[in-house]
Amino acid sequence: MDNNKQNPAAASGFKFENPDAAGKIYRRILTGDRPTGPLHLGHYCGSLKNRVALQDKYDTFILIADIQALTTNFDHPELLKQNIFQVALDYLAVGITPEKSTIIIQSMIPEIAELTIFFSMFISINALKHNPTIKTEAKERGYKELNYGFLGYPVSQTADITIFKADLVPVGIDQLPHIELSRKIVRRFNELYGSTLIEPEALLSEFPKLIGLDGNLKMSKSYGNAIFLSDDFDTVKSKIRTALTDKSRIHPSDPGHPDICTIFSYHKTFSNIDLTKNTENDCINGSIGCVQCKNNLFESIKNILIPMNEKRQYYKERASEIWDILLTGTNKAKKIAEETLREVKNDMKINYF
Numbered sequence: 001m002d003n004n005k006q007n008p009a010a011a012s013g014f015k016f017e018n019p020d021a022a023g024k025i026y027r028r029i030l031t032g033d034r035p036t037g038p039l040h041l042g043h044y045c046g047s048l049k050n051r052v053a054l055q056d057k058y059d060t061f062i063l064i065a066d067i068q069a070l071t072t073n074f075d076h077p078e079l080l081k082q083n084i085f086q087v088a089l090d091y092l093a094v095g096i097t098p099e100k101s102t103i104i105i106q107s108m109i110p111e112i113a114e115l116t117i118f119f120s121m122f123i124s125i126n127a128l129k130h131n132p133t134i135k136t137e138a139k140e141r142g143y144k145e146l147n148y149g150f151l152g153y154p155v156s157q158t159a160d161i162t163i164f165k166a167d168l169v170p171v172g173i174d175q176l177p178h179i180e181l182s183r184k185i186v187r188r189f190n191e192l193y194g195s196t197l198i199e200p201e202a203l204l205s206e207f208p209k210l211i212g213l214d215g216n217l218k219m220s221k222s223y224g225n226a227i228f229l230s231d232d233f234d235t236v237k238s239k240i241r242t243a244l245t246d247k248s249r250i251h252p253s254d255p256g257h258p259d260i261c262t263i264f265s266y267h268k269t270f271s272n273i274d275l276t277k278n279t280e281n282d283c284i285n286g287s288i289g290c291v292q293c294k295n296n297l298f299e300s301i302k303n304i305l306i307p308m309n310e311k312r313q314y315y316k317e318r319a320s321e322i323w324d325i326l327l328t329g330t331n332k333a334k335k336i337a338e339e340t341l342r343e344v345k346n347d348m349k350i351n352y353f
Helices: 041-054 066-073 077-094 110-122 125-129 132-141 153-163 173-193 233-242 262-270 273-285 290-316 319-348
Strands: 028-033 059-064 101-105 168-171 201-204
Touching: 028 041, 028 153, 041 059, 041 077, 041 168, 059 077, 066 077, 066 153, 077 101, 077 290, 077 319, 101 319, 110 153, 110 173, 110 319, 125 132, 132 153, 132 173, 153 173, 153 319, 168 173, 173 201, 173 319, 233 290, 262 273, 262 290, 273 290, 290 319
Parallel strands: 028 059, 028 168, 059 101, 168 201
Antiparallel strands: none
């Protein structure tokens, strides 16, 4: 039986890496975020924690995608500089280091924009409109009309990946359509002009998505249901107190249903195995109230945030060092981008002089 027919992820270029495998499988990975505000625990669970581990194994490029941030925040470009700084500070706080990871500001690499234009020739408007990730995000944001930048996000993302010749892109399952579209664009380019570009493959993140404090399926700044990595401990504790729990529990002694409780889902992510198991049993038996359960969770999250806060404080006192890290990473990446674009133009026979 054809396993690819049974497994759409495998058919679409996903790689499920064995963490015990020796040696590097790929040379370079590309990942990143749009700087639309501070990062939160959902980002930490879904990508940042993974990046810290991956940077020890791969040549890691992390893109702060400020141009793509304009697709949904084009009316407030003045916020970008502070947001870029905040995202970079969050990166450094969680343990991403400039010695292991190259952090890049997207808009400072004009070759990305040029390659995006070339790639736009290989994709139809209908294909972009029917991209399920674009459709989902447009629906979430209530967009009735899509601007060109938003619709063309997957094309821009393809340029991000290929300009640095990344072999691998760590993503969640919801990003699979983007990566498959990138692979199609690259295959089309290589069929027409040569084999300069690397067809990227996706490394599927197996980390679960963190639901919002309000029980929403997604923790998000726009939903107002997030705990930010930069929140102080009083704020974190206050937010945890407001989190949705089992609505059927009126008294602390009432039997609970941890499987439908937001707080218990956080325990499974942030608390140790013993505390999580005890919390589950105590909730079912009605021997722990929601207030105590939330206090226990706060201590678990606090222990994770303490080392982050120490790194954050170090870099906050050295703001110029953050900008130096960004400049150094961007300059390094630009040299690679310039060479890739030169090769692309040579293949296309449009390098005239």
